[in-house]
Amino acid sequence: MSRKLWFRAWNAQLKHMIYFDMHHMLFNYGSVTGTIQSSILGLRPEDVMQYTGLKDNNNQEIYEGDIVRVEGVSIGQIQYAIGGFRITYADGHKQSMEDITQENIEVIGNTYEPPHVLPQAN
Secondary structure (H helix, E strand, O other): OOOOOEEEEEEOOOOEEEEEEHHHHHHHOOOOOOHHHHHHHOOOHHHEEEEEEEEOOOOOEEEOOEEEEEOOOEEEEEEEEOOEEEEEEOOOOEEEHHHOOHHHEEEEEEOOOOOOOOOOOO
């Protein structure tokens, strides 16, 4: 079974996400992380995030760097680790994405566009 490799990257200059697939990254941009392309697109390699292949309970695609609410309570961030994607919670606990179903996860923000539902520091 094959699937497209989708990515997104935060464009700091425009302050929004740019979405692209592997084909566009290699053939249209030459390389999203190449020096010339990066400066033109305003992208840095560390700002590129991969699609996990999963969607949340609102049918929204889940990407690396997303902030998610699991089972309506726990809040964590999607990260890539060797072997796959996982959720890392504030207390340091890590959970494999294999343990998650679409019904019990919701994207509420991402690294660059944090959710408004997180408690504010006093």
